Amino acid sequence: MPGQQPLAGLEGILREYQGRRGVLLEVFHRVQDAYGYVPPEAIEPIARALRMHAPTVYGTLTFYTEFRTAAPPRVLVNMCLGPTCHLRGAEAIRRILERRLQLDENGRSPDGAVGVHVVQCAGHCHVAPLAYLNGQVRGRLAMSDVVALAEEARFLAGGASA
Amino acid sequence: MVSLEAFIALQTQAQARWRARGESAVPRIEVGMDSSNQHAGAAATLQAVRDTIQRLGLQVAVGAVGCSGMCWAEPIVVITHPGEPSVSYGPVTATAAPGLVEDVLLRGDRRPDLALGVTGDQPLEGIAPFSQQPYFQAQRRWLLERCGVVDPEDIDHYLATGGYRALDKALSSMTPEGVIKELLDANLTGRGGANFPAGRKWDFLRTATATPKYMLCNADEGDPGAFVNRILLESDPHLILEGMIIGGWVTGASLGFVYIRDEYPVSVERVERAVQQARASGLLGEHVLGSDFSFDIQVVRGAGAYVCGEETGLIASIQDYRGMPRIKPPFPAQSGVFYKPTNVNNVETYACVPGILNNGGAWFAGVGTERNKGTKLFSLSGRVNRTCIVEVDLGTSIRTLLESCGGGLGEGHTLKGIQQGGPLGGIIPATWLDTPLDPANFSSEGTIMGSGGLIFLDERDCVIDMCKWLLTFDQDESCARCTTCRVGSMRMVDIMERMTAGQGAEEDLETMRHLSGVMQNANCVHGQFIPGPFTSTYKWFREEFESHIQERRCPAKVCSAMVEYVVQPEALADGHAEQLVALCPVGAIVRDEGSATILQHRCVRCGLCAQAAPEAVRLNDIRSYEPAVREVR
Ligand SMILES: Cc1cc2nc3c(=O)[nH]c(=O)nc-3n(C[C@H](O)[C@H](O)[C@H](O)COP(=O)(O)O)c2cc1C
Ligand code: SF4
Ligand code: SF4
Numbered sequence: 001m002p003g004q005q006p007l008a009g010l011e012g013i014l015r016e017y018q019g020r021r022g023v024l025l026e027v028f029h030r031v032q033d034a035y036g037y038v039p040p041e042a043i044e045p046i047a048r049a050l051r052m053h054a055p056t057v058y059g060t061l062t063f064y065t066e067f068r069t070a071a072p073p074r075v076l077v078n079m080c081l082g083p084t085c086h087l088r089g090a091e092a093i094r095r096i097l098e099r100r101l102q103l104d105e106n107g108r109s110p111d112g113a114v115g116v117h118v119v120q121c122a123g124h125c126h127v128a129p130l131a132y133l134n135g136q137v138r139g140r141l142a143m144s145d146v147v148a149l150a151e152e153a154r155f156l157a158g159g160a161s162a
Numbered sequence: 163m164v165s166l167e168a169f170i171a172l173q174t175q176a177q178a179r180w181r182a183r184g185e186s187a188v189p190r191i192e193v194g195m196d197s198s199n200q201h202a203g204a205a206a207t208l209q210a211v212r213d214t215i216q217r218l219g220l221q222v223a224v225g226a227v228g229c230s231g232m233c234w235a236e237p238i239v240v241i242t243h244p245g246e247p248s249v250s251y252g253p254v255t256a257t258a259a260p261g262l263v264e265d266v267l268l269r270g271d272r273r274p275d276l277a278l279g280v281t282g283d284q285p286l287e288g289i290a291p292f293s294q295q296p297y298f299q300a301q302r303r304w305l306l307e308r309c310g311v312v313d314p315e316d317i318d319h320y321l322a323t324g325g326y327r328a329l330d331k332a333l334s335s336m337t338p339e340g341v342i343k344e345l346l347d348a349n350l351t352g353r354g355g356a357n358f359p360a361g362r363k364w365d366f367l368r369t370a371t372a373t374p375k376y377m378l379c380n381a382d383e384g385d386p387g388a389f390v391n392r393i394l395l396e397s398d399p400h401l402i403l404e405g406m407i408i409g410g411w412v413t414g415a416s417l418g419f420v421y422i423r424d425e426y427p428v429s430v431e432r433v434e435r436a437v438q439q440a441r442a443s444g445l446l447g448e449h450v451l452g453s454d455f456s457f458d459i460q461v462v463r464g465a466g467a468y469v470c471g472e473e474t475g476l477i478a479s480i481q482d483y484r485g486m487p488r489i490k491p492p493f494p495a496q497s498g499v500f501y502k503p504t505n506v507n508n509v510e511t512y513a514c515v516p517g518i519l520n521n522g523g524a525w526f527a528g529v530g531t532e533r534n535k536g537t538k539l540f541s542l543s544g545r546v547n548r549t550c551i552v553e554v555d556l557g558t559s560i561r562t563l564l565e566s567c568g569g570g571l572g573e574g575h576t577l578k579g580i581q582q583g584g585p586l587g588g589i590i591p592a593t594w595l596d597t598p599l600d601p602a603n604f605s606s607e608g609t610i611m612g613s614g615g616l617i618f619l620d621e622r623d624c625v626i627d628m629c630k631w632l633l634t635f636d637q638d639e640s641c642a643r644c645t646t647c648r649v650g651s652m653r654m655v656d657i658m659e660r661m662t663a664g665q666g667a668e669e670d671l672e673t674m675r676h677l678s679g680v681m682q683n684a685n686c687v688h689g690q691f692i693p694g695p696f697t698s699t700y701k702w703f704r705e706e707f708e709s710h711i712q713e714r715r716c717p718a719k720v721c722s723a724m725v726e727y728v729v730q731p732e733a734l735a736d737g738h739a740e741q742l743v744a745l746c747p748v749g750a751i752v753r754d755e756g757s758a759t760i761l762q763h764r765c766v767r768c769g770l771c772a773q774a775a776p777e778a779v780r781l782n783d784i785r786s787y788e789p790a791v792r793e794v795r
């Protein structure tokens with residue numbers, strides 16, 4: 001496919017997996033680690049390397065919530081909405097973030113720089129309610145911490161108010 | 163029994179290193195470095211410990227251990243003086259760590275104020291031994307024996323503490339049939355929820371004729387609030403590998419997969435490292451321990467889909483497809499990974515195997531209830547005081563777990579119910595406190611014990627809201643293959659949404675019951691069990707449905723569309739109005755003729771205002787107000 005400029009390095013990743021089965025999730029993880037998401041232009045080359053049909057590759061890709069098909073926001077807030085976090089106010093926290101960051105229905109700020117996503121419980125309920133700011137855990141969030149969390153996200157996104 | 167030479171060599175070397183560690187003249191400091199410790203700040207604590215030691219110029223061996231299960235007290239630091247038992251401290255934040263290190267190592271002050279306990283049976287200068295503390299007294303830690311004690315990244319720690327002895331025993335002096343007999347004698351049943359006898363499953367695979375065969379370890383642990391597999395994956399990964407290798411030998415499988423959910427990156431790392439170490443030690447690969455048995459293990463990282471925990475979804479996922487469950491039969495033992503015979507077991511099931519071979523099936527069956535044997539891991543979360551992971555005999559009461567291990571509920575709170583069995587389980591009432599934890603006691607009441615997550619709810623919580631939460635999760639996670647499950651769960655969620663918004667109707671309950679019946683026809687257990695949360699909540703908390711539907715009232719004042727915060731102007735102290743306005747994170751409070759008013763359509767029910775001015779801000783049921791102020795969001 002033409003216009004492969006953002007996919008420099010993809011052939012290198014795929015070389016290890018030529019014709020192998022049972023490696024597609026690993027390939028997606030590797031690609032996402034490299035580019036931050038799985039670019040649609042990667043589907044064809046992946047399909048060719050693994051000798052699969054492109055629609056099957058695409059179908060698998062879109063089944064899993066962890067794989068992104070578009071570039072992630074500069075600042076990613078992952079909020080746990082698991083049961084203990086839920087009991088301890090995660091929903092209100094999410095709604096405060098929604099207002100403070102003026103998030104749209106996809107959880108993005110108007111300039112697209114901050115994204116708030118929902119994650120499930122990974123069993124760290126001892127520090128519930130919790131969120132991850134660019135991967136760093138912020139645990140035992142009190143309602144009064146949330147405004148500061150939103151401000152910090154905005155600051156990391158480039159300071160300009162959203 | 164004559165051990166394999168290769169094993170003796172490994173064990174001897176490991177034991178020598180272990181002895182040297184124990185006999186060293188240098189004190190040891192070990193920091194818990196699993197993911198739960200890290201979530202509590204262990205990495206900063208470890209750094210602070212290192213810096214302090216360097217600053218003080220001390221001679222100390224610094225290391226890492228796994229998680230002991232005492233999540234509430236993390237980060238945990240274990241200090242061992244030469245020739246003494248180990249003392250655990252927690253929570254030790256990075257700020258507290260320098261003082262602790264200085265006091266304990268330089269000043270000879272044991273810091274009993276920060277101490278959790280000491281190993282062994284004797285107190286040490288006022289610090290009580292763990293063995294006399296309720297959290298440990300209630301437990302029988304067969305599987306958790308090494309958790310929080312050894313370095314999970316060091317295979318020698320595992321070998322020196324009895325690890326891989328069962329594999330050696332099987333290879334050197336048992337037959338595959340003999341191993342299966344021990345598992346059957348032990349009455350080991352699957353720990354992943356379905357409770358099927360592991361010995362029988364292994365025998366299906368052993369007698370399957372097609373090759374190659376695969377051993378699959380289900381480490382997808384998707385139940386929110388269940389984190390019992392994680393402690394084993396992170397804090398004793400070789401225990402799981404040993405169970406799988408034995409399984410490979412017994413059944414004739416040549417390859418194993420550990421499918422780990424992507425939310426467990428530390429588990430992925432630890433298991434991958436363990437696999438590499440096992441390969442380097444000849445415990446995996448060609449000719450395991452010099453025998454004619456060859457077996458290898460691959461780690462597969464999931465990607466966030468709950469239904470991939472269902473065994474046929476898991477298999478589809480490994481095969482590069484969408485992780486959609488399919489109708490059984492054929493069962494995995496007939497057609498599994500790449501349509502070849504496959505055995506699927508949960509992490510904890512595999513982890514039980516080495517102990518059973520070392521001590522015999524009868525030993526394992528000596529513990530538990532009449533119908534279900536052995537120990538079981540549980541994770542306690544929700545409103546419990548101490549979030550923790552425990553291992554108890556099957557048959558232990560929920561009360562023992564809550565009170566002895568979990569330290570009860572918060573001061574002044576009363577238990578309302580327990581969310582058990584994962585998102586396809588249910589909510590059982592407080593009257594279950596003395597019911598023995600035995601899968602049979604749950605199935606006889608139409609629900610499931612599940613994989614070990616127990617989420618405690620108190621009077622502040624609304625079971626209808628929790629039921630909605632569970633159904634919403636289930637609906638989100640439906641793979642959407644069958645209409646019954648996809649649309650049925652959507653309808654259930656719709657109804658719960660309405661009910662919790664004060665717009666439920668009497669017929670809704672009828673519809674829910676009808677849907678519960680229809681969904682029994684779904685393809686897989688996911689769809690079939692989705693009604694579980696509703697059925698159990700309806701069975702045990704019917705009056706809550708009645709208040710939500712008939713009175714349009716949420717008794718716990720949780721359902722946010724049914725309550726509102728209201729300022730009582732007469733109770734608001736002078737000058738406090740300004741403060742409330744400034745406090746509200748979403749600008750929902752405005753000045754109003756010398757007082758303050760809450761704009762209900764903006765309020766997100768965070769409760770900050772009521773916390774700050776409890777006398778002036780009330781949480782009221784919406785129905786008592788004029789419809790004009792109501793704007794449900
Ligand atoms: C929707 C769904 C999710 C499941 N998730 C898991 C899981 O995360 N871990 C697990 O071990 N079993 C899970 N199971 C059960 C597996 O299908 C299977 O019964 C189990 O892995 C067998 O292992 P065991 O016999 O050792 O319990 C799930 C089942 C269903 C229906
Ligand atoms: S019951 Fe639900 S989860 Fe199971 S196969 Fe059908 S749609 Fe998928
Ligand atoms: S509950 Fe929270 S959002 Fe609502 S008015 Fe009070 S402070 Fe503002």
Ligand code: FES
Nearest residue numbers: 080082084085121
């Ligand atoms: S519920 Fe959020 S970490 Fe468990």
